[in-house]
Amino acid sequence: MIFLFFLCCRVDATLAQLKPTKTTAVVTFIFTNPMNQSPVEGQQFVIEGKRTKGRFELETNKEGKAFVVVPEDDVYAIHLADWNNFAAVTIPKGAYQRHEIPVPFYEMPKDGSALLIEIPVQIKLINKKNEPSRLVEELTIRSGTSRKTHTVTTDENGMATINLPIGCQYMLNLKGAPNYYKFEIPNKPYAAWTEDVLFERKEGMDKYPSIKHALFNFIFQDLNGKLTEGEAFWVLSKKNGRRYHAVTNAFGIAQILVPLNDVYILNAAHNLNFGEKEIVLTEGSDIVVETVVYESVTSKxxxxxxxxxxxxxxxxxxxxxxxxxxxxxxxxxxxxxxxxxxxxxxxxxxxxxxxxxxxxxxxxxxxxxxxxxxxxxxxxxxxxxxxxxxxxxxxxxxxxxxxxxxxxxxxxxxxxxxxxxxxxxxxxxxxxxxxxxxxxxxxxxxxxxxxxxxxxxxxxxxxxxxxxxxxxxxxxxxxxxxxxxxxxxxxxxxxxxxxxxxxxxxxxxxxxxxxxxxxxxxxxxxxxxxxxxxxxxxxxxxxxxxxxxxxxxxxxxxxxxxxxxxxxxxxxxxxxxxxxxxxxxxxxxxxxxxxxxxxxxxxxxxxxx
Structure with missing residues (x-):
């Protein structure tokens, strides 16, 4: 999923003409051109509350600033004249708040050519519950345009920030998981960019899907629930008849990587054709992982x-x-x-x-x-x-x-x-x-x-x-x-x-x-x-x-x-x-x-x- 993000800063300075209350906050938006750090004067925009539905029309002054008093505990979308949902900002619940929101903004060339500008990109490794994976991982990010490789390491919360050029496609690689994730930053004046990447490491699983391959995880347990080593599984492609196979490890897991966009027939050593799986990327998904918990008596x-x-x-x-x-x-x-x-x-x-x-x-x-x-x-x-x-x-x-x-x-x-x-x-x-x-x-x-x-x-x-x-x-x-x-x-x-x-x-x-x-x-x-x-x-x-x-x-x-x-x-x-x-x-x-x-x-x- 793709999100814009802005870091909200709490400041102690006050504005004489606007006062926060127990239920409202004073917010200052500061539009700055990141290429020369000059203020952006006269920029008109609208902010709209997700919860309260309130709309506020604003325009920056010569210092690139616009001030507004808004209800607290809401998420506000920023709309430009030609770009709805340009960005979003969260105002938390709390009394007497003041916030300054820096907004990097620049005009794109009218001919549509790319700007050689980098923006901060935050990459968050998350688990299936949409929670931080809390994995410290070295990320290798390769540009599809320049072929340049960027490297960054996530912190203990599974997050990393790196500056990357806009208007490029990128391939994300992790240890043991090459070509794992692909994303693109469009050629538009984004202030920043966020990518949430589903990635988990589990004991006994050392294979990972990629942009071209899905992953089958077969987990074998006997009728008493005991995980069993040495059990064979294989899948057969209905497209070309090719066979892909693996044997369960000490954790009872057999992992098989297969090409996307095919239908596979599932087989166990003593149970042929026990199922079929169509392997395609569904809307909103970046990878395909099929986990099959297989309960039976052992081959022995x-x-x-x-x-x-x-x-x-x-x-x-x-x-x-x-x-x-x-x-x-x-x-x-x-x-x-x-x-x-x-x-x-x-x-x-x-x-x-x-x-x-x-x-x-x-x-x-x-x-x-x-x-x-x-x-x-x-x-x-x-x-x-x-x-x-x-x-x-x-x-x-x-x-x-x-x-x-x-x-x-x-x-x-x-x-x-x-x-x-x-x-x-x-x-x-x-x-x-x-x-x-x-x-x-x-x-x-x-x-x-x-x-x-x-x-x-x-x-x-x-x-x-x-x-x-x-x-x-x-x-x-x-x-x-x-x-x-x-x-x-x-x-x-x-x-x-x-x-x-x-x-x-x-x-x-x-x-x-x-x-x-x-x-x-x-x-x-x-x-x-x-x-x-x-x-x-x-x-x-x-x-x-x-x-x-x-x-x-x-x-x-x-x-x-x-x-x-x-x-x-x-x-x-x-x-x-x-x-x-x-x-x-x-x-x-x-x-x-x-x-x-x-x-x-x-x-x-x-x-x-």
């Missing part, structure tokens, strides 16, 4: 959580593999004895999951189960919940509201007990002539983990089946299973499959993602590309089944983040969380015994109830 804790989740998912896979080996051996032996039909009857009678094997009569078993389920639903609408069938229970609850959908299903090893539910639903609810788009993903066929790249992992198989095309759906599902790795690499390519589903089906309004609640998501980087709701059906979040009786139900928090950012929803056997996108920073969501807090557009699991 994230890695520990991922290891635990991977161990749980791997354990589920190993149980599923062992069960499949037993089923395969049983099927082979019964087939040799022509007893396969009895095995099908046993699976149906005991309500055990149908194995998706080419050697098994899947279609026949599914149709037989559907016939039984239809009868059961007539007498027990909660049949699917009672039998721990999450996919069927959820699809039944939303069969009238989920339209224009694509069903994307994880068919990796741990999902074996749930896959029959997709096939059963196909027969139960599709009407003649209707089609549903299915995608089955296995996380990259048999690729090595090192070959799985985000967005191109592959192992995605799709079909669009009508009611009577159950065999097409079975064949596609089975092909995806056969070509899959069969467990051993818990992170899955969920979002790559979702994007493929959106690409495959025209006019898709939402995606149903059927996922293993334990499994990490390999490709959270892709989340920003999805702009339609994802309805996430979580298997293993609440229910237990014959395969996983020994495992405690769990939910990977990444699924809540996906639903939150896509305006989607989370569904378990008994619970539907529909308003995740409306949750505010710091809100807690409860699913069963699990609790999750929203921080920086990301859900973080807390301790269970």
């Amino acid at each position: 804790e994230w890695l520990n959580r991922q290891k635990k989740q991977a161990a749980l998912a791997a354990r589920r896979d190993s149980i599923a593999v062992a069960t499949e080996l037993r089923q395969t051996a049983l099927l082979d032996s019964l087939k040799k004895l022509n007893l396969e039909e009895k095995l099908i009857e046993a699976f149906i009678r005991n309500n055990r999951p149908i194995p998706i094997k080419r050697t098994f009569k899947i279609r026949k078993a599914v149709k037989a189960k559907v016939a039984i389920i239809e009868e059961q639903l007539k007498v027990n609408p909660n049949y699917f919940i009672d039998e721990s069938k999450p996919i069927l229970a959820i699809l039944e609850r939303f069969k009238e509201s989920w339209k224009g959908k694509v069903v994307v299903t994880d068919i990796t090893q741990s999902m074996n007990p749930y896959l029959e539910e997709v096939l059963i639903w196909h027969l139960l609810n599709l009407k003649q002539g209707e089609h549903t788009k299915y995608l089955f993903f296995n996380d990259g066929d048999r690729k090595m983990a090192s070959a799985k790249k985000v967005g191109t992992t592959g192992g995605i198989y799709d079909c669009e089946g009508a009611w009577e095309e159950l065999q097409l759906v079975i064949n596609t599902m089975h092909l995806a299973i056969e070509r899959g790795l069969g467990g051993g690499a818990p992170p899955e390519n969920d979002l790559e499959a979702v994007l493929k589903g959106i690409e495959k089906k025209k006019d898709v309004e939402e995606v149903i993602l059927i996922a293993d609640s334990y499994s990490p998501v390999r490709d959270m980087d892709l989340l920003a590309q999805i702009d339609i709701p994802i309805r996430i059906i979580l298997c293993g979040a609440e229910e237990k089944n014959n395969f996983y009786q020994a495992l405690k139900p769990d939910i990977n928090e990444e699924y809540l983040t996906i639903a939150h950012r896509t305006k989607g929803s989370i569904h378990t056997l008994r619970q539907d969380i529909l308003n995740l996108s409306e949750k505010k920073e710091g809100e807690i969501v409860e699913i069963g015994t699990h609790r999750y807090i929203l921080r920086n557009k990301q859900f973080i699991k807390l301790n269970d109830k």
Whole structure:
């Protein structure tokens, strides 16, 4: 901000014709030409009170003086004939005051050329509260016209006064803060000049913005409020894709300088694209500083959580593999004895999951189960919940509201007990002539983990089946299973499959993602590309089944983040969380015994109830 200033002087001399009172002060204005120190005679001007609104018309005498009695406790603007608010003077509250106000004044050349005249310039370092910063700093001021450099040091109040030529632009530099502030003194007959400069020094912050660069201050603290060192942050330019990064220091602070006039995507090591910031100078601002207080668990804790989740998912896979080996051996032996039909009857009678094997009569078993389920639903609408069938229970609850959908299903090893539910639903609810788009993903066929790249992992198989095309759906599902790795690499390519589903089906309004609640998501980087709701059906979040009786139900928090950012929803056997996108920073969501807090557009699991 720019202000004119005059130092008000209290004098003991009295004027015979004017007397101060308890509520008025005698003020003498003394106009002097600073170039030759001669008085300015005949100068007409008006002073106007800000509080009292009083106006006084004055004219200087041959000594350059004008006298006036004014109310105390007011700020008076000085107006010249061709220059309103030429200057201002403050008359404080107090009785019987007299003031002499020196007013340097000179005429500018009529051709507009610059005068080689210096005026006192006061520079005040202030803080965000508009209070003196009280910093003793060496200021280096470089003229943009003459390239001359001036140096001055502020006092203990953060103030310094230096004489500078008018009609010039200046660049202010401080230690560690080059090109910090730019100001201009116009080519007009100013008596003096003041610049208030916002500048603070804080422990742990050694970078400063400039006239061309904004400053991001990322402050990392864990969920207990402890500042943490070694946490990575970076921002990506939307203009050119350039990446700017930093790591938090011992004070939990990471500072990043970026060019102005751009939009930046904010990222943390375990939370990509958690925000955007447009970086431009706003009216009245000289610098841009964006401070982001980031509260989360530490990177070390994230890695520990991922290891635990991977161990749980791997354990589920190993149980599923062992069960499949037993089923395969049983099927082979019964087939040799022509007893396969009895095995099908046993699976149906005991309500055990149908194995998706080419050697098994899947279609026949599914149709037989559907016939039984239809009868059961007539007498027990909660049949699917009672039998721990999450996919069927959820699809039944939303069969009238989920339209224009694509069903994307994880068919990796741990999902074996749930896959029959997709096939059963196909027969139960599709009407003649209707089609549903299915995608089955296995996380990259048999690729090595090192070959799985985000967005191109592959192992995605799709079909669009009508009611009577159950065999097409079975064949596609089975092909995806056969070509899959069969467990051993818990992170899955969920979002790559979702994007493929959106690409495959025209006019898709939402995606149903059927996922293993334990499994990490390999490709959270892709989340920003999805702009339609994802309805996430979580298997293993609440229910237990014959395969996983020994495992405690769990939910990977990444699924809540996906639903939150896509305006989607989370569904378990008994619970539907529909308003995740409306949750505010710091809100807690409860699913069963699990609790999750929203921080920086990301859900973080807390301790269970």
